[in-house]
Amino acid sequence: MAEVVLDVELMDEAEDVRLSEAIDSFIQMQGQRAGADGFDFDLMVRTVFGPGGERLKQLIFQKHDLAQAFDAFWSSFRLLP
Template sequence: MTEFILDVELHSEDENARLSAAIDSFVSLHDSDVRSDAFDLDLMVRTVFGPGGERLKQIIFQQHELADAFSTFWVAFRGLN
């Protein structure tokens, strides 16, 4: 199965907490969508280190559309505050 991976660089613990909140909000919004199947949102989050030692979160989706939707959602969520 194809995986779609978003790499998110985190600059602080606060940003790590905001990413977790964004994922929770995105899942809640997706679950509240009456058109969606409760089991069609598969995602996994893992921590990795980039070539320069920077900490990254990788968010792995099974559907390209959901990866794109979360990427857009994260940009908007990150911009709040």
């Protein structure tokens, strides 16, 4: 199974905390949707540095559909107050 990697550029420490909150919310939301069947979720998060020295978070998913769903979720979550 191929891994799906999302690179997330963070503007500051506050956005790093926000990303953690988004991951927690997304996992909880997906678990609720799964119901009694359970929810199988593999995610690895690591900090890397881009070519210009910018700090990035890499989110590594095992399932393409979950990576796409999180990417859309993060796009809206990061704009919430």
